[in-house]
Amino acid sequence: MTIKTANLGFPRIGKHRELKFALESYWADKSDAGALLDIGKRLRAQNWALQKEKGIDIIPSNDFSFYDHVLDTTVMIGAIPSAYGWKDGPVALDTYFAMARGSTGEEAHVDCGHQHHHGHGVPALEMTKWFDTNYHYMVPELGPDQSFALTANRPLDAFIEAKTLGIHTRPVILGPVTFLKLAKGTEEGFAPITLLERLLPVYARVLAELSAAGADWVQIDEPCLVLDLSGEEQAALKHVYRALHELVPNLKIMLATYFGNIGDNLPTALSLPVSGLHVDLVRAPQQIDVLLEAPADLTLSLGIIDGRNIWKADLAAILKKIEPLVQRIGADRLQIAPSCSLLHVPIDLDLETGLDEELTSWLAFATQKLDELSALGSPGGASQAIAAASEAVTSRAASPRVHDLKVRQRVAAIDETMMTRSSGFAERTGLQERKLRLPLFPTTTIGSFPQTSDVRKSRSAFTKGTISEADYDAFLKKETEAAIRWQEEIGLDVLVHGEFERNDMVQYFGEQLSGFAFTQHAWVQSYGSRYVRPPIIFGDVSRPKPMTVEWWCYAQSLTEKPVKGMLTGPVTILNWSFVRDDLSRADVSRQIALAIRDEVLDLEKAGAAMIQIDEAALREGLPLRKADWKTYLDWAVESFRLCASGVADETQIHTHMCYSEFNQIIDAIAAMDADVISIETSRSKMELLEAFRSYKYPNEIGPGIYDIHSPRVPDVEEMTELLTLARQRLTDGQLWINPDCGLKTRKWEEVRPALVNMVAAAKALRSIGPIRR
Ligand SMILES: CN1c2c(nc(N)[nH]c2=O)NC[C@@H]1CNc1ccc(C(=O)N[C@@H](CCC(=O)N[C@@H](CCC(=O)N[C@@H](CCC(=O)O)C(=O)O)C(=O)O)C(=O)O)cc1
Numbered sequence: 084m085t086i087k088t089a090n091l092g093f094p095r096i097g098k099h100r101e102l103k104f105a106l107e108s109y110w111a112d113k114s115d116a117g118a119l120l121d122i123g124k125r126l127r128a129q130n131w132a133l134q135k136e137k138g139i140d141i142i143p144s145n146d147f148s149f150y151d152h153v154l155d156t157t158v159m160i161g162a163i164p165s166a167y168g169w170k171d172g173p174v175a176l177d178t179y180f181a182m183a184r185g186s187t188g189e190e191a192h193v194d195c196g197h198q199h200h201h202g203h204g205v206p207a208l209e210m211t212k213w214f215d216t217n218y219h220y221m222v223p224e225l226g227p228d229q230s231f232a233l234t235a236n237r238p239l240d241a242f243i244e245a246k247t248l249g250i251h252t253r254p255v256i257l258g259p260v261t262f263l264k265l266a267k268g269t270e271e272g273f274a275p276i277t278l279l280e281r282l283l284p285v286y287a288r289v290l291a292e293l294s295a296a297g298a299d300w301v302q303i304d305e306p307c308l309v310l311d312l313s314g315e316e317q318a319a320l321k322h323v324y325r326a327l328h329e330l331v332p333n334l335k336i337m338l339a340t341y342f343g344n345i346g347d348n349l350p351t352a353l354s355l356p357v358s359g360l361h362v363d364l365v366r367a368p369q370q371i372d373v374l375l376e377a378p379a380d381l382t383l384s385l386g387i388i389d390g391r392n393i394w395k396a397d398l399a400a401i402l403k404k405i406e407p408l409v410q411r412i413g414a415d416r417l418q419i420a421p422s423c424s425l426l427h428v429p430i431d432l433d434l435e436t437g438l439d440e441e442l443t444s445w446l447a448f449a450t451q452k453l454d455e456l457s458a459l460g461s462p463g464g465a466s467q468a469i470a471a472a473s474e475a476v477t478s479r480a481a482s483p484r485v486h487d488l489k490v491r492q493r494v495a496a497i498d499e500t501m502m503t504r505s506s507g508f509a510e511r512t513g514l515q516e517r518k519l520r521l522p523l524f525p526t527t528t529i530g531s532f533p534q535t536s537d538v539r540k541s542r543s544a545f546t547k548g549t550i551s552e553a554d555y556d557a558f559l560k561k562e563t564e565a566a567i568r569w570q571e572e573i574g575l576d577v578l579v580h581g582e583f584e585r586n587d588m589v590q591y592f593g594e595q596l597s598g599f600a601f602t603q604h605a606w607v608q609s610y611g612s613r614y615v616r617p618p619i620i621f622g623d624v625s626r627p628k629p630m631t632v633e634w635w636c637y638a639q640s641l642t643e644k645p646v647k648g649m650l651t652g653p654v655t656i657l658n659w660s661f662v663r664d665d666l667s668r669a670d671v672s673r674q675i676a677l678a679i680r681d682e683v684l685d686l687e688k689a690g691a692a693m694i695q696i697d698e699a700a701l702r703e704g705l706p707l708r709k710a711d712w713k714t715y716l717d718w719a720v721e722s723f724r725l726c727a728s729g730v731a732d733e734t735q736i737h738t739h740m741c742y743s744e745f746n747q748i749i750d751a752i753a754a755m756d757a758d759v760i761s762i763e764t765s766r767s768k769m770e771l772l773e774a775f776r777s778y779k780y781p782n783e784i785g786p787g788i789y790d791i792h793s794p795r796v797p798d799v800e801e802m803t804e805l806l807t808l809a810r811q812r813l814t815d816g817q818l819w820i821n822p823d824c825g826l827k828t829r830k831w832e833e834v835r836p837a838l839v840n841m842v843a844a845a846k847a848l849r850s851i852g853p854i855r856r
């Protein structure tokens with residue numbers, strides 16, 4: 084049988100991170116817009132050519148973006164907030180980047196973090212997670228008076244660009260309902276979905292122009308179909324697709340859903356007058372049964388190659404799985420595709436010359452996934468590929484590297500006592516206070532200090548072997564010592580070592596744990612020009628030796644003040660890695676938790692009185708459907724407690740969460756039972772503490788009072804105001820003073836004055852406040 088192969092999107096960053104370097108060079112004024120546009124064009128052409136060469140039948144266009152595809156949509160439909168100064172007509176590149184990164188007028192700030200409010204200029208749009216991925220999108224801001232206008236038909240431009248190169252593509256467009264659902268209203272109580280009627284003509288025009296230019300199909304992404312939708316949202320979907328069908332009847336729509344199960348939205352999805360439906364059969368394989376009953380005129384796109392992970396697919400098993408559909412529906416009404424866009428996986432395994440042969444044989448990155456699709460689609464001609472895939476699957480399942488009996492036994496022996504501190508918080512806090520003797524409103528930071536270009540260059544030189552380990556070590560010691568001295572000098576109460584030795588808070592641990600592999604070039608876009616290299620968890624996880632103790636000991640040896648031990652928690656390591664698919668995530672998390680527990684105990688043995696276990700990604704790992712929250716939160720909280728509960732009552736356990744919109748999961752946060760939690764709150768002006776109005780959070784808490792995502796230096800007054808708000812929700816004895824998150828993406832010129840002001844704000848408060856507790 085022959086089945087058409089389709090792709091939903093290819094990574095845009097370039098095999099050698101060409102897009103990152105071009106963007107950062109442009110932002111730093113080292114190259115002009117022409118050079119950047121040329122790189123974009125080259126990357127698009129390369130991607131199309133690659134997909135053609137791999138034999139993909141349906142190749143996407145308009146999947147490229149200079150920063151983010153949601154931002155591209157916002158710009159395309161002219162939903163540009165007035166602050167950016169756009170009136171009408173085409174949108175300048177610099178307006179686009181101002182929306183992405185903010186603008187100051189002096190734009191050389193490639194070191195910035197992921198959300199910027201650039202000084203006196205225009206702040207960037209807000210940024211948040213794209214569904215449950217580590218990709219961030221720019222949040223559209225829409226008000227009741229919003230009007231829309233087509234500024235430039237980007238999908239059309241991309242379609243024509245590919246056509247000129249001899250490639251007939253299927254343009255990708257972010258669907259109007261998902262777009263509006265992801266947007267935030269500029270006024271309280273305003274729901275952007277009510278703007279659908281106004282948005283519709285712009286979408287209709289985009290589609291009509293595509294149709295006129297020769298496009299026969301368009302892929303419209305509506306991943307909102309895997310979320311819990313309101314009746315109004317379901318009605319919006321019906322309305323908009325009926326209207327588009329009427330207005331542009333000749334253009335076939337492949338409605339793409341991904342990241343989960345359409346579930347209760349299926350009747351809605353099947354009632355839409357679209358020509359095709361794409362479903363994610365990796366995340367929700369059970370959907371295959373309902374597809375058997377799909378309307379006879381619907382083309383089905385089967386998302387059967389995992390777009391969110393890097394394991395070689397079991398091609399024979401896939402063919403077997405789709406066989407009933409082929410029999411019932413016929414190959415000509417089917418397409419096979421990755422489960423979602425390949426944006427979330429690295430580009431090419433062939434670059435990874437450092438991985439051993441066995442492990443390499445188990446993996447498939449974006450390029451290899453195209454090969455897998457091609458093999459599945461060809462009429463029996465791919466028996467070699469199918470056999471090779473089966474061999475890889477068998478070899479992985481049987482490999483002794485994957486299984487570690489000791490780890491399995493340890494997990495099996497986990498019991499409730501290992502997840503519970505000896506005493507409750509009320510008792511622990513008194514003991515900790517006597518040991519630590521901290522002032523009221525203790526000040527601290529979240530862990531990292533600026534990863535300056537000196538730090539990165541030195542690490543790069545060490546990795547490349549151009550400086551020795553001794554030289555690299557000496558350099559890191561110098562940086563750490565300077566950071567400790569400076570923290571003492573400005574009067575912080577609880578110090579950190581600065582994390583100069585870490586490339587990334589997850590990768591650093593992945594590189595030291597058994598069961599993990601790490602890559603050299605497997606970059607995945609996190610936001611804009613910032614990428615991450617998620618470690619690969621291929622086997623049972625254990626910790627061969629202490630990972631952070633030496634650096635902690637060194638830092639603590641320099642000062643009398645307490646230095647926090649600094650670890651990344653199991654759920655965050657899990658959520659930001661590529662995880663094995665032959666064991667439940669809950670079990671992998673337990674294994675990591677045991678490894679981190681060992682580290683916690685070693686830090687305590689070495690003398691650490693405070694240990695921070697970051698769970699930056701715990702909140703964002705929350706499942707997309709509310710019905711699945713409890714199961715996740717149960718094992719996620721359990722994993723944290725497992726790491727944290729082995730210590731004595733006197734040892735203070737901290738945790739930190741960014742993106743901490745956790746009002747809905749506050750019980751789970753409290754159940755983690757960390758002695759102190761630091762959270763992001765400054766940008767929302769303490770709105771996140773709303774949960775504490777009715778809920779009395781029992782332990783200590785540091786709501787961030789310095790927005791580290793901005794180069795702006797907050798003054799003492801501003802921070803004092805935030806503290807005043809915090810004191811309305813929390814008792815003085817509970818309150819810690821700290822920034823929102825780590826300072827790795829900031830510059831020292833910003834960090835120094837901001838932290839001096841933060842300490843001043845704490846001191847001012849102490850002078851008026853009562854004694855601790
Ligand atoms: C908190 N965040 C994180 C997320 N996920 C993670 N895994 N880690 C996170 O911290 N998700 C949510 C947010 C996303 N935020 C960020 C913030 C910053 C970055 C980022 O800066 N990425 C860097 C790469 C970081 C890294 O791995 N650095 C390595 C290698 C650096 C490198 O490219 N070196 C060059 C030479 C450098 C030189 O000469 O100057 C080279 O090898 O060619 C390291 O420091 O060793 C980025 O550059 O994009 C990501 C997500």
Ligand SMILES: N[C@@H](CCS)C(=O)O
Binds near residue numbers: 588699741825826
């Ligand atoms: N300890 C880490 C947490 C970031 S979420 C840091 O400070 O960078």
Ligand SMILES: [Zn+2]
Binds near residue numbers: 529699739823824825
């Ligand atoms: Zn953080």
